[in-house]
Amino acid sequence: MTTPADMHSSGAISKELFRQMAYNEKMAELGRISAGVVHELNAPLSLITSAAQMILREDDVPEFVREMVARISSEAHRLSQLTRGLLNFSGHDEVGGESDVNLTIDFVLDFVGFEAAQRAVLVSRQLDYSLPAISINSNSLKQILLNLVMNALQAMEQDGGTLLVQSHLTTDGRVRMAITDSGPGIPEATLSRIFEPYFTTKMEGEGTGLGLFVTKTLVEQDGGKIEVVSHPGQGACFSITFDALE
Ligand SMILES: Nc1ncnc2c1ncn2[C@@H]1O[C@H](COP(=O)(O)OP(=O)(O)OP(=O)(O)O)[C@@H](O)[C@H]1O
Numbered sequence: 001m002t003t004p005a006d007m008h009s010s011g012a013i014s015k016e017l018f019r020q021m022a023y024n025e026k027m028a029e030l031g032r033i034s035a036g037v038v039h040e041l042n043a044p045l046s047l048i049t050s051a052a053q054m055i056l057r058e059d060d061v062p063e064f065v066r067e068m069v070a071r072i073s074s075e076a077h078r079l080s081q082l083t084r085g086l087l088n089f090s091g092h093d094e095v096g097g098e099s100d101v102n103l104t105i106d107f108v109l110d111f112v113g114f115e116a117a118q119r120a121v122l123v124s125r126q127l128d129y130s131l132p133a134i135s136i137n138s139n140s141l142k143q144i145l146l147n148l149v150m151n152a153l154q155a156m157e158q159d160g161g162t163l164l165v166q167s168h169l170t171t172d173g174r175v176r177m178a179i180t181d182s183g184p185g186i187p188e189a190t191l192s193r194i195f196e197p198y199f200t201t202k203m204e205g206e207g208t209g210l211g212l213f214v215t216k217t218l219v220e221q222d223g224g225k226i227e228v229v230s231h232p233g234q235g236a237c238f239s240i241t242f243d244a245l246e
C-alpha cells in the first residue's frame, strides 16, 4: 500500500499533499465556524418551538392556524436536529470509541437528502435494528459512509436512479453495511484502480481521487474490510464489514 510517507518521498506528490493539508485545515475551520452558527441558531429555534407549543395549547385556535403552527413547530424541530447533527459531524475525532451503525446510516442519509433529491435519486434503507455496536469512532464511520454515498449519488448524476443502504449481521456474526446504486457501474479496467490515491475519472476540479483511498484506510485502521462488486451497466455495490463489539 502507498503510504503518505511514500507519496511524500516521491517529490511529485508533495504539492498534492500540501493541497490536501490546506483542504483539511479549511474543513477544520468550517467545523469551528459551524459550531458557532449552530450555537447562534439554537436559541431562536427553541423559542419558535416553545411559542408554537403555547399557541397549540390554546382552546379556540382555528383548525387551519393549528395546522400551520404544527408545521412551523415540526420544521423548527427538524432544523434543530440538523444543526445538532452538523455540530456532531464537525466535532474533533477521538481515538477509539464505538458506533451505532444504524444511527450513523440514518444521520448520513438525512445529511445528503438534498443532494439525492437534486439528482432525482430514490433512497431506501433496509436496516437490521437488532445489530450490535462496532468498534470504530463514529466520525470515522460517518466519513466512510459519506464518501461511499456521495460517490453513488455522483455516479447517478445524469439519469437519477436508486440508492439502497443496508445493514445486517453476516453468517459469521460480523456487522456488514452495503451501499448499492443503480448507476453506470465500474468498468473492469477502472475497478482495479479505484482505491489508488488520486485515481479519479471525474473532471478536473470535481474530484481529488482521494475519497476511496481515505475510505479504505479508515476502514482498515479499525480492523474492517471493504469490498466492491460492479458490472458495467448494472450499478455498483460497496460493502464494509466490521467485528461486532462483545
Ligand atoms: N458508485 C460508483 N459508481 C461508479 N463509479 C464509481 C463509484 N464509486 C467510485 N467510482 C469510481 O472510482 C473513482 C475513484 O473514487 P474516489 O471516491 O476515490 O474519487 P472521486 O470520487 O473521483 O473524487 P473525490 O472522492 O475526491 O471527490 C471515481 O472517480 C469513479 O470513477
Ligand SMILES: [Mg+2]
Pocket (backbone or CB within 6 Å): 147, 150, 151, 207, 211, 212
Ligand atoms: Mg469520491
